[in-house]
Amino acid sequence: MITFLQLVINGLALGAAYALVALGFVFIVNATGAVNFAHGDLVMAGGYAAVGLGSLAQIPAVYFLPLVAVIMFVLGVALALLAYFPLINRPPSTVFISTLLCGIILQNAFVVLFGPQAHAAPPLLKSGVAHFGEIEISVQAIGTMVVAAILIASQYLLFTRTQIGRRLRATAEDRQMAQAVGIPAFALIAATFGLGTALAGIAGALLANQFFVYPTGGIPLSVYAYIAVVIGGWGSIAGAVIGAMIISLFQVVVSAYVSYAAATGLLYVTLLLIFVVRPQGIFGERVQRRA
Amino acid sequence: MSGLLEIDKLCVWYGPVFALKDATLSVGSGEAVALIGANGAGKSTLFKSIVGFLRPKSGALRFLDRDVTGLRTEQRIRLGVGYSPEGRRVFPGLTVRENLEVAVFAGKAERARRVDRAFSLFPQLATRQEALGWQLSGGQQQMLAIGRALMGQPRLLLLDEPSLGLSPKLADEVLAGIRGIVKDGTSVLLAEQNVGKALACCDRAYVLEVGKIVLAGTAAALRDTEEVKRAFLGG
Amino acid sequence: MKNSALSTSWRDGRQWRYGSAVMLGLSLVALSSGLARSADAYLPIVMPITGFLSVEGGSQRNGAVMALEHAPGGKTIDYPVFDTGTSATGAATALDKALSNGKPIAAAVSVFGTEMVAMMPVAAEYKVPLLTISGLAKITESDNPYIFRFLPNDREIKVAHARYVVEKLKKTKIALISDTTAYGQGGFALLKEDFTKLGVKPVYEDSSIAPDTKDMSPLLAKVKASGADAIVVHSVAAPMALIVKQAKAAGITLPIINSSSIVEPTATALFEPAELKDVCAETPSAPETRATPKIKEWADAYKTRFGLEPDGLALGQYDGVMMALTLIAKGAKTPEDLRAALQKETYEGVAMTYKSNGKGDLSHDAEIVCWDGTSRIPKVVEHYAGPDMVLK
């Protein structure tokens, strides 16, 4: 029997997956201020990397996850070189559009390389379901939650407690001035795109087992990441996690009582209502301007 | 004379208009040098060329006997240049402490030591350590910008209009602090509107007019020059 | 992206006209397009080669190409491929380009109902017959005389789907589920109608599953709570696969009877064989089962030619184009000749015998296939044809 508790657990598991997706997005936001609308497509790229590596060696994903991260890091740096650095002095909306175009390029590269159909990647450890009394939860979902928790905590600590995190934030706020205090801003930005993309790749490798990977599968993920980061509060990591959970709770828990369509509609309506009440998101935007 | 900073015939153009033409100047070790001139004379342009925000069209730029024209901004800074820009440009979303910390390239203990020293230099900042950059008043931001520029223990400190927007008292304090900074072994290149004050705290000075250096000499000598008196000292 | 506005052919050099013209300041200098063609006939292929239906479009194109490569009567056919980009606007434009370009005798066109709806006015304008395998019921129910369909009308095939569930499996408490795609919504409405006619009212209905839905547990919870004894799904591949997999993982043992998209080899590849136990599906034909020698011969040839397992879509389109080519070989010279011949002739194809019902539906056969949990290749368990597929 699928109980309410089971649904909540499933919601949290999906939320962890979405949080993982949002994490790379918020990473790039925090370090460059750029909205990377190719993010969902990069998640798919990670999924395809896992599919490709999985088809070469029939082993659990945990063994080649680091390799996925490395491949994706390189892809991220390439993205920065193609879609970010040439536009670095232009308004933010320009980067929004350039990453959108990169997303289109990626989606179609997937079709060329893997075909338009869905693929499934190998599981992190093993497929199957773990039982906790009445509650069932797939091993993959547990793995996703654990990986998400570790990466969320690491990113939070990175940005708030470490020198490199402070430098990333400084670079996001005023790149030229960051250089003028000695910070190698361009290298940091490239590394940021690399790391953010690696995070996307890990998310993709984990999601591609349960939920498949297909060329257009990244578009809703970009939208979810964007929603999560905005409802949570621009650049707030905790906010992004909560935003991701809100999305998944609508998709999994609310939709147990109303139709999927109604749940989706309610999600967007809730989003708009949050904007009316708190135009700066739940956790607010930290930096304001003085006139 | 082999100075700390040697600039030779530097030319900088903004599109079709030149901002600096054949600027030649030097700053030696342990010197405070003033750049004086009206607005638009090219003082900020010169600073931006030194730190590498602007790319000169021609001319040489040497720091510590090394040609730095090919170096990126952060490389020049790491060689020992501190830069406090016009308009402060503190990092608005970082706390006061973080603003200082990001500029230190050294171990944790050393980082804490340098931050503490900045706080002792500007006690006002110490009381607002956890405030975010944007929340500070203009004067506090100016102190933070200067403190931040000193974090790398530079050989040369570039101060672009540090008294802009400061009260006379604070401006005096800041300019008076320059002597102390020089005494600690950091050379200073100062751009300042208030010529009287600038000449009072510097050893030498260059006078810029429409992108060209028109006068150079010791501060004392320049103070007595008729042209300087007429143009800048209101007398 | 799928909203490509337009479409063109790689054989057609006129694009350079625009290229050079825009370089010269946007003046689109005209250049005559009436290049003489040496082929006996011109039969363009207008299909979703890119976009979310490109698997289906690709199969369909392969089927058409295979027929055109072996045109009977020694005819040579010119058959450029025009991509629709899986979009209605794109399809209308692509067909427009295909038909404006020479003297087409017919066109092999999209599997996608939404695209068909947009192409139909264009076909009527040019008066050229369209050979399709799109299942959308209404395309042959709107009195457009240029539409010829070589897979069963969804209205018919859904009868087979529903009858199998009710009459063979004897299920009466049905959970009826579809996604929100055009395919899903169309099938859902027909199935609901058919179940009602069979005297069964579904105990649970849901047609709001977005194709990117990830977690199906709320759906499965609602299905369980409804006390259903069978799950009937009409959906595209990815959500259908998630429903089946997650139901199995949650220990739901109800039989699941799907629409044909799960029969696609690319869809079955998403499953472990065990996950397909007690799963069935309708399909117009199942060449991958190689049920008859004729089908086996064709399926092997297809695999040799394209390196892929064939599917019902490829076979349907092959038969359809081959029927048209046979009629051309027999003397149909103009689109109007061909239209008249398609209306009245009977054709013995690889999969079945094709004969128009007067509205442009030529195919009236369907199979039900099931998996036994040991292999990804299903077995045919039931065959429906002609009158079996009409409910009063």
Next chain:
Amino acid sequence: MLSWFLSGIRLPLVLATAALAADALFFANPYDMRILTLCGIYALLVLGFQFVFGHAGAVSLAQATFFGIGGYITGIVATHFGAGFLVTFPLSIAGPVLLAVVVGVPVLKLEEHYFSLATLGIGLVVLLLAIQWSDITGGTNGLPGIPSIDLAGLVLSDRRSVLYFVWGLVIVGCLISYQVTRGLYGQAFHLMREDRVAASALGLNIAHLRFAAFILSAAYGGAAGALMAHVIHVVSPENLDLALMVTCLTMTVIGGRTRIAGAILGAILIVHLREWFRVLENYYMIAYGLAALSVLILAPYGLVGAIERLRAMLFGRSPGPKPPSVSEQAPQAAPAGHYDHILAAENVTLAFGGVRALDGVSFTLRDGEIVGLIGPNGSGKTTLLNVISGLYVCDQGQVTFRGRDITGAPAHLISRRGIARTFQHIHLVDDLSALDNIALARAGIDGAGLLKAISTVGHDRLLERARRIAMAAAERLGITSVVMEPCGGLPYGTRRRVEVARAIATGPALVLLDEPAAGLNEQEQLDLAERIKTFAADGITVVVVEHNLVFLAALAERLICLDRGKVIAAGLPDAVRRDPAVIEAYLGLGASEPIPIAAGAP
């Protein structure tokens, strides 16, 4: 007339248009005509999107939604009720406009990413409705059978007449866009987009401008969607979806965000780009993406911007003639009845995160006096100006201007009542000429509005008058020699004077100058002081925030000194300077001599 054609890139545009028209008239086959018709429809869509994205600077993701709603209204009304084009078309425009009106008020308050996401959310809700409400919308399969355009019995059944009709509407759309953007109203958008703070301080109602842009974009989107429904004869959810939005965005960026020619060029190019790259089959969208990305990178202002720059490079650019230097004073803002003090601040208090930036500030100003506001850094001087001019709302206290309570009033209303200001950091639009920067002072005050802009025939009188007033203000500040230069290239001190001129051009009763002499040498400072005195002579009250006591000594009749948010001294300059509290807080004890005064006025 000839010079109109020769300016900018109009000549090549006219030639290109002629070539296109010739192609459509003489050479096009039915397919070509369909393509050109689609180009026209997309051009309309993009023209609309330019208002909100280009002119208002807001990345709306709802343009496809407006397009889709327009299409659905046409589809539903035409197929369910059999209404003709003359009924469906206005309804298709009205529907999206209605949606924009309803959602516009809350959504337009949001900034940047929040606005984008909110518009995306609205689009997704509408898409969901179109899919789920299948009885009316036909669900995902859409509504087929939409008839051709008929104009009260005249049915446009052939491609050619549809093509002409659509492009006729495109021309109407271009004309409206031209009307909206060519004059003072259009420049108001420019200022609002570049600098919101300055815009509201100049009396521009930003909410109104954004709202107008949003409504216009909805109207164009609806019109384009309706036409598409008639041309394709079917409307389906793809008319609403994100992919179409991406296409629209790409067209706008590639063509040029604010240029009418850009909308047309972007639409034509993107529609054809896809055509050319189809040769590459599965690789074509990759090539398309790379090509679009290249244009985005290489042509920052879109292709039209690139062509304009190329032309400027080849043929140089002429700054255009100066307007006649007819001295027209800015009309004074009308007083609001009887009052004792032009401005009275009472117990004004404002805290930022626990720090009291203003702590019970009270003072009054008389008509026509010049008051210096001094105090150490962080004492609250600029904050006080921000409260008076409405950029900040104080927590407690009251500000009365000419007998009217203006506490908490929005900045643009305060500006329109007669308070003008300058800023500590310069707020000018770099790529507009100094003259137009100054002229913008009139946009809010003179009520340049959408309907007025659209219905203006011939020269925009508002703009001409604003430029004359601007010229007069420039004369008062002694900057007439540079007024035709773009502001970005002017020296710092000159730009400060442009700001002062702009403040004066609003015709204020009270001017707040925030460090107007910063960056000026002493000669220039004295010159500026003399000029400011003439304002007072005209009855304008002036408040000057300044550290430079030399400058103030030559100027101010009274000084007010703030320290830590409180008024610690107020009165005649000499008295304030000698006030022990002032010396302690500001001038510094033990200063060997009172430096500021010693340098002295000449």
